[in-house]
Amino acid sequence: MRAVGFAVVTAFALSLLPLHAAAQTRGASTIPDITGSWERYGARGGAGAQRDATMPPPAPQPPLKPEFLKEWQTKLQAAREADAKGTPLATNATLCLPEGMPAMMGATFPMEILQSRGQVTVIEEAFTQVRRIFLDQPQKAIEDVEPGFYGYSVGRWEGDTLVVDTVGIKESVRYQNVPHSDKVRIKERIHLVAGNILWDEITIEDPLTLEKPWAFTFAYRRNPDYKLLEYICEDNREYADEGGLQKIRIGPR
Amino acid sequence: MNSILRPVVGGVVLVLLVTGSALAHHSFAMFDHTRTLTLKGAVTKFQWTNPHAYIELDVTDAKGAVTHYSIECTSINMMQRAGWRSNMIKSGDKVKAIVAPLINGEPAGLLLELTLPDGKVLEPGVPGANTYKRTPEQE
Numbered sequence: 001m002r003a004v005g006f007a008v009v010t011a012f013a014l015s016l017l018p019l020h021a022a023a024q025t026r027g028a029s030t031i032p033d034i035t036g037s038w039e040r041y042g043a044r045g046g047a048g049a050q051r052d053a054t055m056p057p058p059a060p061q062p063p064l065k066p067e068f069l070k071e072w073q074t075k076l077q078a079a080r081e082a083d084a085k086g087t088p089l090a091t092n093a094t095l096c097l098p099e100g101m102p103a104m105m106g107a108t109f110p111m112e113i114l115q116s117r118g119q120v121t122v123i124e125e126a127f128t129q130v131r132r133i134f135l136d137q138p139q140k141a142i143e144d145v146e147p148g149f150y151g152y153s154v155g156r157w158e159g160d161t162l163v164v165d166t167v168g169i170k171e172s173v174r175y176q177n178v179p180h181s182d183k184v185r186i187k188e189r190i191h192l193v194a195g196n197i198l199w200d201e202i203t204i205e206d207p208l209t210l211e212k213p214w215a216f217t218f219a220y221r222r223n224p225d226y227k228l229l230e231y232i233c234e235d236n237r238e239y240a241d242e243g244g245l246q247k248i249r250i251g252p253r
Numbered sequence: 254m255n256s257i258l259r260p261v262v263g264g265v266v267l268v269l270l271v272t273g274s275a276l277a278h279h280s281f282a283m284f285d286h287t288r289t290l291t292l293k294g295a296v297t298k299f300q301w302t303n304p305h306a307y308i309e310l311d312v313t314d315a316k317g318a319v320t321h322y323s324i325e326c327t328s329i330n331m332m333q334r335a336g337w338r339s340n341m342i343k344s345g346d347k348v349k350a351i352v353a354p355l356i357n358g359e360p361a362g363l364l365l366e367l368t369l370p371d372g373k374v375l376e377p378g379v380p381g382a383n384t385y386k387r388t389p390e391q392e
Contacts, residue, residue, distance in 0.1 A: 079280075082282070083280055083282035084282070086282055086283055086284075086285070086356035086357070087282075087283065087356075087357075088280035088281075088282040088283055089280075091280075096304050109328075109330055109331075125330060126328075126330070229330050229333060231303050231328070231330055232302075232303055233303055233304055234302040234303055235300065235302040236304055237305070237307065237323075237325075238304070238305075246280060246283065247283075248283070248323070248325060248355075248361060249323075250323045250359055250360065250361050251309070251321065251323055252297070252298045252300065252307075252309045252323075
């Protein structure tokens with residue numbers, strides 16, 4: 001009996017092997033395991049910073065068309081002058097709004113990636129931001145996507161690289177306060193550059209505001225021990241006054 | 254902490270400035286970077302919430318007059334990673350807070366360092382905390 005029992009268990013165990021192998025590969029390519037917690041990596045620079053090939057180059061200035069570049073620089077200057085006076089301008093962050101795409105991929109706080117059947121999900125701890133990347137589905141026409149903070153993302157694995165296309169970003173959702181139109185499209189190539197270093201190569205296209213695509217890369221380091229915390233804007237004491245300046249509520253509620 | 258809260262390198266200084274403020278949830282420019290206040294008082298409330306925690310503090314001067322200060326901390330996510338817990342501070346606790354005061358003179362400030370009743374010193378991890386000039390405590 002004992003021998004029979006052993007044989008049954010062994011057969012059962014062997015039957016699991018092909019399933020396990022199938023989960024690791026699709027066709028000839030190997031899909032990397034990027035599930036888990038990640039934190040922003042390699043963004044610190046400046047004099048004396050140790051840099052290596054796993055750290056992406058700094059982001060260039062957005063190649064905005066002249067009229068949009070002027071608007072962007074004017075607002076940037078106004079924000080700097082307001083900061084210098086100690087009266088900062090209110091922003092979406094003041095109002096505790098989520099960052100949206102692509103700013104959430106900047107991973108202000110650690111970020112979690114989940115790979116499940118037909119979908120890759122990215123959760124950013126700050127503001128509990130969630131974006132869903134639907135795999136192997138056709139992209140929608142921009143006009144068929146209701147604009148939002150994260151847009152509508154589809155992706156596919158090209159070898160070891162997750163290629164993602166996102167449309168439908170609200171015009172008020174801006175990265176680095178860079179203006180964009182409702183025609184904006186965000187392309188991403190997400191791949192490991194080392195065992196525990198992940199890159200998200202981002203290219204932003206916008207035929208109305210950009211002279212050419214704006215490309216930059218975020219890098220992340222795997223942090224297998226980190227469990228994301230909750231983040232709820234439970235009592236935001238910062239607010240925008242009638243002049244658009246950032247203020248804080250003094251005294252307990 | 255450093256690996257979590259870091260300014261993003263920009264190709265130009267302007268980009269660096271914008272990104273720095275974004276990572277800090279909002280601009281801290283409303284706080285005075287040129288001097289600090291050392292506040293010793295009794296906690297009336299420890300507000301453990303996002304986007305920022307707050308310590309409400311009653312400070313009694315030599316003449317017995319009480320001034321209430323609202324002290325802004327950072328995100329409770331950052332504070333937890335730096336070792337803070339919601340139950341570390343209770344109403345009535347006597348604490349010492351070193352803060353960058355509001356420039357506009359209102360009784361509030363940004364917490365740079367807190368000393369608990371047992372002498373333990375905590376920092377909330379304010380971005381660029383070392384850029385705030387510490388000035389001596391005034392009795």
